[in-house]
Amino acid sequence: MSVQTLPAQESVEFSPxxxxxxxxxxxxxxxxxxxxxxxxxxxxxxPRAAVIKxxxxxxxxLAKIYGVITFYHFFKLNRxxxxxxxxxxxxxxxxxxxxDIIQELENLLGIGVNQVTDDxxxxxxxVRCVGCCGLAPVAVVGGEVFGKVDPEKLPExxxxxxxx
Numbered sequence: 001m002s003v004q005t006l007p008a009q010e011s012v013e014f015s016p017x018x019x020x021x022x023x024x025x026x027x028x029x030x031x032x033x034x035x036x037x038x039x040x041x042x043x044x045x046x047p048r049a050a051v052i053k054x055x056x057x058x059x060x061x062l063a064k065i066y067g068v069i070t071f072y073h074f075f076k077l078n079r080x081x082x083x084x085x086x087x088x089x090x091x092x093x094x095x096x097x098x099x100d101i102i103q104e105l106e107n108l109l110g111i112g113v114n115q116v117t118d119d120x121x122x123x124x125x126x127v128r129c130v131g132c133c134g135l136a137p138v139a140v141v142g143g144e145v146f147g148k149v150d151p152e153k154l155p156e157x158x159x160x161x162x163x164x
Contacts, residue, residue: 073128082121087138092133098138108154142161
């Protein structure tokens with residue numbers, strides 16, 4: 001019988017601030033989501049090697065952590081683009097053309113939802129309500145909110161971020 005070996009995990013470095021945060025929270029009840037939020041803030045997503053390291057630091061089984069990560073839509077297992085484009089598909093935005101925004105982004109960028117452009121600049125994500133219903137349809141690009149978005153406005157919006 002042959003023995004399979006797992007590939008070596010990539011190494012990740014945690015900032016001193018992240019290590020301090022984890023140490024502060026590791027024994028508190030309900031710590032897992034707080035630490036995962038902070039970990040994602042550090043990396044922009046949750047790299048497997050970082051989750052494994054965090055699991056060891058807070059002494060929580062990896063299966064439990066991945067159960068939480070995959071349950072909540074907020075947590076990302078893949079690196080997003082430098083500018084993540086979140087298109088709202090909440091009721092107001094959907095009714096006012098949110099899906100048209102996604103289709104035009106697919107045409108302009110050549111990628112679908114939950115994908116990243118080859119240059120790593122943009123990723124597209126469909127989200128449920130960003131809390132700006134009066135501005136529907138809404139897209140959030142790199143944290144900046146754009147309201148009453150018309151598909152024809154998208155090239156101008158994207159151009160703003162291409163030179164950054």
